[in-house]
Amino acid sequence: MMAMGALRQYIDLFRDHRDLIDSNSAPLINALRPAALEALGGGALPALGSEDYTVTDLEAILAPDFGLNLAKVPVDVDPRQAFHCGVPRVSTCMGFMLNDTFVGPSDRQELPDGVLFMSLRKAAEEHPELIAPYYGKLADLQNPVVALNTLLAQDGLLLYVPDGVKVEKPLQMVDVMDFGMPLMAVRRMLVVLGRGAEARLLVCDHTQRADLDFLSLQTVEIFAGEDSLFDLYDLEESTLLTSRLSALYLEQQRGSKVLLDGITLYNGRTRNEYYCRFAGRDAELNLLGMGIEDGRRVLDTHSVVRHEVGGCHTDELFKYVVDDEARGSFAGRVYVAPGASGTTAYQANRNIVGGDKARMYSKPQLEIYNDDVKCSHGTAIGQLDPMQLFYMRTRGIAEAEAKLLLKQAFMADVIDRVSLPGLKERLHALVERRFNGCDASCASCRDASSRNPEN
Amino acid sequence: MLKVKDLRAEINGKEILKGINLEVNAGEVHAIMGPNGSGKSTLSMVLAGNPAYTPTGGEAIFCGENLLEMEPEVRSHKGIFLGFQYPVEIPGVSMVNFMRAAVNARRKYLGEPPMSASDFLKLMREKRAVVDLDNKLASRSVNEGFSGGEKKRNEIFQMAVLEPKLSILDETDSGLDIDALRIVAGGVNKLKSADNATIVITHYQRLLDYIKPDFVHILYKGRIVKTGGPDLALELEERGYDWIKEQSGNE
Numbered sequence: 251m252m253a254m255g256a257l258r259q260y261i262d263l264f265r266d267h268r269d270l271i272d273s274n275s276a277p278l279i280n281a282l283r284p285a286a287l288e289a290l291g292g293g294a295l296p297a298l299g300s301e302d303y304t305v306t307d308l309e310a311i312l313a314p315d316f317g318l319n320l321a322k323v324p325v326d327v328d329p330r331q332a333f334h335c336g337v338p339r340v341s342t343c344m345g346f347m348l349n350d351t352f353v354g355p356s357d358r359q360e361l362p363d364g365v366l367f368m369s370l371r372k373a374a375e376e377h378p379e380l381i382a383p384y385y386g387k388l389a390d391l392q393n394p395v396v397a398l399n400t401l402l403a404q405d406g407l408l409l410y411v412p413d414g415v416k417v418e419k420p421l422q423m424v425d426v427m428d429f430g431m432p433l434m435a436v437r438r439m440l441v442v443l444g445r446g447a448e449a450r451l452l453v454c455d456h457t458q459r460a461d462l463d464f465l466s467l468q469t470v471e472i473f474a475g476e477d478s479l480f481d482l483y484d485l486e487e488s489t490l491l492t493s494r495l496s497a498l499y500l501e502q503q504r505g506s507k508v509l510l511d512g513i514t515l516y517n518g519r520t521r522n523e524y525y526c527r528f529a530g531r532d533a534e535l536n537l538l539g540m541g542i543e544d545g546r547r548v549l550d551t552h553s554v555v556r557h558e559v560g561g562c563h564t565d566e567l568f569k570y571v572v573d574d575e576a577r578g579s580f581a582g583r584v585y586v587a588p589g590a591s592g593t594t595a596y597q598a599n600r601n602i603v604g605g606d607k608a609r610m611y612s613k614p615q616l617e618i619y620n621d622d623v624k625c626s627h628g629t630a631i632g633q634l635d636p637m638q639l640f641y642m643r644t645r646g647i648a649e650a651e652a653k654l655l656l657k658q659a660f661m662a663d664v665i666d667r668v669s670l671p672g673l674k675e676r677l678h679a680l681v682e683r684r685f686n687g688c689d690a691s692c693a694s695c696r697d698a699s700s701r702n703p704e705n
Numbered sequence: 706m707l708k709v710k711d712l713r714a715e716i717n718g719k720e721i722l723k724g725i726n727l728e729v730n731a732g733e734v735h736a737i738m739g740p741n742g743s744g745k746s747t748l749s750m751v752l753a754g755n756p757a758y759t760p761t762g763g764e765a766i767f768c769g770e771n772l773l774e775m776e777p778e779v780r781s782h783k784g785i786f787l788g789f790q791y792p793v794e795i796p797g798v799s800m801v802n803f804m805r806a807a808v809n810a811r812r813k814y815l816g817e818p819p820m821s822a823s824d825f826l827k828l829m830r831e832k833r834a835v836v837d838l839d840n841k842l843a844s845r846s847v848n849e850g851f852s853g854g855e856k857k858r859n860e861i862f863q864m865a866v867l868e869p870k871l872s873i874l875d876e877t878d879s880g881l882d883i884d885a886l887r888i889v890a891g892g893v894n895k896l897k898s899a900d901n902a903t904i905v906i907t908h909y910q911r912l913l914d915y916i917k918p919d920f921v922h923i924l925y926k927g928r929i930v931k932t933g934g935p936d937l938a939l940e941l942e943e944r945g946y947d948w949i950k951e952q953s954g955n956e
């Protein structure tokens with residue numbers, strides 16, 4: 251059966267090239283591969299249409315014969331040159347990831363002492379004692395996306411902020427996909443915030459070539475120490491032929507505050523998974539996301555938030571606009587454990603679906619084993635309000651323009667929760683450009699970037 | 706300016722307008738009165754082009770052109786303005802962006818470049834004064850959190866900005882206290898000229914104390930059953946609508 255095929259090729263690849271993979275990575279990263287291989291077992295994947303895979307066809311996404319740059323052959327591209335799109339340069343500290351190879355932070359001197367913003371591979375070689383307690387400790391190998399990532403990952407990003415250190419300047423990580431043939435990039439991201447540490451990170455996912463299939467296979471682990479503060483803005487601006495399978499794992503200690511914001515402006519097929527867990531009291535999570543889907547794009551969000559201790563707060567909001575023949579899915583589960591009293595958790599998913607062929611699936615879930623909680627969830631799927639449209643048209647605003655304004659307005663509240671200086675304004679502009687039908691390539695956004703003096 | 710002949714229209718398969726005849730010339734103020742459900746709001750929606758309503762017969766000619774064939778935005782460009790009975794709230798769209806879009810859409814239609822930021826701000830300031838509209842509303846979302854009076858003043862403010870040839874004001878007096886009514890009516894009177902015309906749709910005579918009509922029409926069951934001068938409104942105030950119902954029922 252074909253269903254066994256897609257994963258098989260990567261398992262075979264691993265078996266055939268294990269030495270090559272290991273020799274181009276760090277022992278600490280290599281050490282988890284046997285467990286990952288075992289977890290993958292016979293190579294079966296959840297089928298399209300099965301529970302939690304309403305719109306994501308893992309088989310189809312993994313089926314193409316992607317190349318992998320296991321030997322870490324240098325790619326003749328300087329991402330710092332190639333990358334000149336209209337994304338805010340909100341940070342003076344910018345790191346680049348070319349496919350799945352970290353190519354250096356721009357300026358090390360901007361960072362406070364002890365902060366590591368660097369290649370995960372290099373960090374695992376140079377500071378194994380820092381990495382060992384964390385790498386692979388949250389990500390669940392029973393998740394096939396994580397297992398495949400762990401099997402093949404060689405590099406990625408490490409952000410390490412020691413106890414009490416506050417990184418004032420926002421960090422930016424630019425992931426650039428650029429290769430002469432279809433490529434799978436296997437990325438890993440590890441974020442460790444010590445007690446009272448603070449950092450904000452903007453990740454921008456870009457694909458430079460629109461004519462080739464790419465797959466970004468990403469696993470993220472975030473450890474938020476006591477009273478730490480961390481914001482992650484994860485912005486995807488890729489292409490129709492790019493697939494992205496991302497699994498993010500977060501553990502929050504007492505008093506920590508985390509914001510995760512997944513913004514999908516342009517993509518092909520994307521599945522973003524969030525697994526968040528409160529391990530200490532009085533912690534707070536803002537879990538946000540927005541997606542603009544048209545053509546035949548697919549966006550799938552899967553989130554699980556576990557309140558295992560009391561007194562924590564979750565605020566979850568995902569908003570989609572789905573047009574044409576695009577498909578969107580949101581599945582969100584908030585779990586409140588028997589002892590987790592004083593929990594507050596709010597979950598909302600709101601969507602605008604235009605056109606008869608667009609599809610949106612929404613599955614909000616609350617699972618509460620405790621009386622002393624304040625929880626709510628809600629979902630809405632609808633169309634643009636005809637009276638709002640008519641009102642605007644009676645003022646002379648053309649129908650297309652009115653729709654544009656209403657869609658932008660729909661996204662306004664989720665954008666307004668961005669606290670990174672400059673990013674909010676920039677996102678409003680990017681969303682406007684997106685709804686205007688501009689495409690993601692740099693050539694077409696020259697107008698937008700030329701208005702930004704920073705570009 | 707506007708010639709409506711035997712206009713019929715329906716919504717959801719139900720015929721509401723059953724042959725309206727109306728002629729409005731430049732410089733005139735027409736009042737359309739009538740009991741609930743007579744088709745007053747439907748007439749305003751059909752003239753402004755609400756796609757939920759389907760014209761099924763007759764015609765509406767505006768400045769020599771067939772109004773019924775035009776998109777709502779084109780009607781606006783040609784000089785039709787509808788003041789809504791229930792101004793629509795648009796969360797997330799600020800008043801200032803909304804008005805800029807409206808002003809520049811008109812300019813684009815006329816082949817003019819977008820208005821400069823300073824000219825636009827000047828225009829807003831000048832037109833706000835017509836109805837004494839608070840500047841703080843400019844940064845708020847359209848009609849969101851506006852009081853009843855603010856919403857209606859906002860309608861007249863938009864009318865002042867767009868300078869229509871024909872304004873159709875649908876129950877602009879509803880929900881207004883006497884002070885707000887004075888301000889709104891005062892705004893309408895300031896904008897009145899020999900070149901434009903106004904159709905005031907109202908339930909009560911009260912508004913007509915402030916906006917003096919040249920003609921009063923009574924709409925009942927989808928038809929204009931009586932037309933007269935300002936006296937007709939006073940007569941209605943005194944006698945109610947029952948005699949109209951009886952009269953037209955007997956027809």
